[in-house]
Amino acid sequence: MSLLEVKNLTIRFGGLVAVDDLSFTMEEGQITSLIGPNGAGKTTVINLLTGFYTPNEGKVILDGEDITGASTDIVVSKGLSRTFQNIRLFSNMTVEDNILIGMQHRIGYGSFLSLFPNPKKIEWEKRAKEETTAILERVDLSKYRYEKSTSLPYGKQRKLEIGRALVAKPKILLLDEPAAGMNPVEKKELSLFIRSLLKDVKGILLIEHDMKLVMDISDKIVVLNHGAKICEGKPEEVQNNQEVIEAYLGRKGAHNNAASK
Ligand SMILES: Nc1ncnc2c1ncn2[C@@H]1O[C@H](COP(=O)(O)OP(=O)(O)OP(=O)(O)O)[C@@H](O)[C@H]1O
Ligand SMILES: [Mg+2]
Numbered sequence: 001m002s003l004l005e006v007k008n009l010t011i012r013f014g015g016l017v018a019v020d021d022l023s024f025t026m027e028e029g030q031i032t033s034l035i036g037p038n039g040a041g042k043t044t045v046i047n048l049l050t051g052f053y054t055p056n057e058g059k060v061i062l063d064g065e066d067i068t069g070a071s072t073d074i075v076v077s078k079g080l081s082r083t084f085q086n087i088r089l090f091s092n093m094t095v096e097d098n099i100l101i102g103m104q105h106r107i108g109y110g111s112f113l114s115l116f117p118n119p120k121k122i123e124w125e126k127r128a129k130e131e132t133t134a135i136l137e138r139v140d141l142s143k144y145r146y147e148k149s150t151s152l153p154y155g156k157q158r159k160l161e162i163g164r165a166l167v168a169k170p171k172i173l174l175l176d177e178p179a180a181g182m183n184p185v186e187k188k189e190l191s192l193f194i195r196s197l198l199k200d201v202k203g204i205l206l207i208e209h210d211m212k213l214v215m216d217i218s219d220k221i222v223v224l225n226h227g228a229k230i231c232e233g234k235p236e237e238v239q240n241n242q243e244v245i246e247a248y249l250g251r252k253g254a255h256n257n258a259a260s261k
Helices: 042-049 072-078 095-106 119-138 154-166 184-199 211-217 235-239 242-250 252-259
Strands: 004-013 016-026 030-035 057-062 080-082 172-176 203-207 220-225 228-233
Touching: 004 042, 016 030, 016 042, 016 057, 016 220, 016 228, 030 042, 030 184, 030 211, 042 172, 042 203, 072 080, 080 154, 095 119, 095 154, 119 154, 154 172, 154 184, 184 203, 184 211, 211 235, 220 235, 220 242, 228 235, 228 242
Parallel strands: 030 203, 030 220, 080 172, 172 203
Antiparallel strands: 004 016, 004 057, 220 228
16 A cells, blocks of 8 residues: 555646646655646645645545545644745744644643643643654754744754654655755755655655755656646656656746745
């Protein structure tokens, strides 16, 4: 059984078919990448998988369970966690608080009790702090714990977002352009880090415009153009596919802009 099965997924916005009859699978222990020119529908796929959008047609099966059309909360509890193309951190909060806030939904005591010190609250806060310590160590941000999240360099903010996504202990991590805005040294480090995340999660879905990074770390690549899949395979298969080359050459200027977004 595949870890994730996407079957005939389709969504239309007015006359635009943003994702068009898309089918692919993700296998356990693998990095699956979703690539394609600007506007190809990549982020929309993540929005469909994670309950931000409801598909017009098609199914999403996670570990054998149909999660099509489930709300974002349910999807997270079933094991899909994402990061965003445009970093979404709470800018006035510390690094620690940005992780802690991801734990709020698991809070183990009522809102009335939370106003007063009580054993349940103290116990929960202790556990939450311990988990935060572990996650900050995992993303190598321990020494920035009490700093404002926006004071971190860009690459570290992206890692903090990944840390926050790990709070839910997901089966699958969905990363939307994690290398955007990074310099070559940060990108190299990130690619090793993403690969190492397969120790923490069962599978990773990666959207990325940096072709070197994608070719280096993907087990499988799915290529979208105008919402539809035009090719799927191992990096070397995709790299040499004529339709893929044409899709990229035809939109080269737009693609380069995206890489620097
Ligand atoms: N909520 C929406 N309403 C209308 N159109 C939308 C909506 N969301 C996405 N689209 C359109 O769907 C298409 C696919 O957008 P999407 O953001 O998924 O592309 P992408 O592959 O992630 O591009 P990029 O590489 O630039 O991030 C675009 O034409 C976009 O304008
Ligand atoms: Mg996108």
